[in-house]
Amino acid sequence: MNYTPTAPTRLLFVDSANRDVQLFPSGNSYTLHLTRPIRNVERVDLVSARVPNTMYNVTAGANVLQIPSASQTVSIPPGFYSVYDLATALTTAAAPLTVTYLAWAGKFLFSSQTAFTLVFSSAFGALMGFPSGKTLTSSLESGQQVLMATSLPHMNPNDQIFLDIDELKTPAHVYTGGLTTVQNQVGSQSLTQVTVTGANTERAFAPITMDVGTGCMKHFSENRDYSISAFYPEPINSLQRLTIRWLDASGTPLNFNGADWNSFILRLHLRETVTEEEEDPLEKRVAQLEILRMVEDVNRQAAQQEKRAAKQTGGRTPFGKWTVILMALAAVLGYVLYKNFRPPA
Numbered sequence: 001m002n003y004t005p006t007a008p009t010r011l012l013f014v015d016s017a018n019r020d021v022q023l024f025p026s027g028n029s030y031t032l033h034l035t036r037p038i039r040n041v042e043r044v045d046l047v048s049a050r051v052p053n054t055m056y057n058v059t060a061g062a063n064v065l066q067i068p069s070a071s072q073t074v075s076i077p078p079g080f081y082s083v084y085d086l087a088t089a090l091t092t093a094a095a096p097l098t099v100t101y102l103a104w105a106g107k108f109l110f111s112s113q114t115a116f117t118l119v120f121s122s123a124f125g126a127l128m129g130f131p132s133g134k135t136l137t138s139s140l141e142s143g144q145q146v147l148m149a150t151s152l153p154h155m156n157p158n159d160q161i162f163l164d165i166d167e168l169k170t171p172a173h174v175y176t177g178g179l180t181t182v183q184n185q186v187g188s189q190s191l192t193q194v195t196v197t198g199a200n201t202e203r204a205f206a207p208i209t210m211d212v213g214t215g216c217m218k219h220f221s222e223n224r225d226y227s228i229s230a231f232y233p234e235p236i237n238s239l240q241r242l243t244i245r246w247l248d249a250s251g252t253p254l255n256f257n258g259a260d261w262n263s264f265i266l267r268l269h270l271r272e273t274v275t276e277e278e279e280d281p282l283e284k285r286v287a288q289l290e291i292l293r294m295v296e297d298v299n300r301q302a303a304q305q306e307k308r309a310a311k312q313t314g315g316r317t318p319f320g321k322w323t324v325i326l327m328a329l330a331a332v333l334g335y336v337l338y339k340n341f342r343p344p345a
Contacts, residue, residue: 007272027260043269049220064124166243170230
């Protein structure tokens with residue numbers, strides 16, 4: 001009975017601490033090289049990953065809010081704010097307005113003794129639950145002017161991040177997005193092209209859910225979280241390096257704000273070794289014929305050498321150096337033929 005080996009695997013450990021910090025100062029984008037190439041990779045699993053949740057929810061704090069009624073522009077420092085921290089920062093920056101987070105409603109409330117208008121920037125409006133780019137006017141309630149958010153705040157915009165590796169991009173993952181219609185004029189015909197937008201990370205290697213608080217480390221595990229595997233119909237011939245990027249949902253590199261340490265472990269599945277039973281009979285026969293031709297060539301060369309030696313020695317055929325070498329080669333080829341093509345026991 002012939003032994004059938006299982007497909008071999010390799011574990012690959014990647015740590016941002018091993019990057020060249022002169023070439024790659026940030027841990028969100030770097031390249032690492034393998035100590036030796038790994039060949040014929042047909043599947044890659046994400047075993048575990050360590051990545052910090054240190055991405056600010058307010059990345060551009062300048063001019064986040066306009067108060068046209070007071071000809072005032074409000075800015076706050078970048079940072080990761082809780083709802084109460086954000087209310088305090090805005091109350092300080094937007095005085096005389098008062099900003100309160102109503103825990104019972106889950107919404108922000110602006111209030112003042114006099115009427116006011118507000119215009120939110122796009123990112124900041126989504127963060128606080130207000131429409132962006134529109135002039136919003138306060139209303140009188142219980143003796144004061146108030147303006148309440150229309151929806152709940154979204155304080156963690158990076159709830160999904162993506163580990164992107166150029167050498168391991170996969171067509172297997174499918175992402176969603178909105179539809180965009182574009183009219184193209186081709187000659188006298190008008191063609192409508194519909195594309196999906198928002199799928200910038202479609203071929204990224206692994207999506208990771210950041211279900212930890214700000215300032216905490218996300219420890220991903222295939223056993224505790226979920227399995228992530230990338231399959232390659234045509235195996236990767238030789239994997240020699242990894243070009244790594246950590247991205248947000250829009251495909252923009254994450255800003256770890258100095259916390260540039262991350263690591264992950266990959267399990268590489270290599271192409272299974274072909275057993276004797278799986279070999280193509282035609283290829284096996286061709287190889288056998290090639291070896292037979294080599295043996296015949298060696299025998300022919302040996303015979304010619306003996307004839308030349310016989311002429312030089314007057315009919316005698318001593319075993320010279322070339323005769324011994326050619327006979328040895330013939331013996332080796334005969335042994336290879338026997339070992340590889342003998343009938344199964």
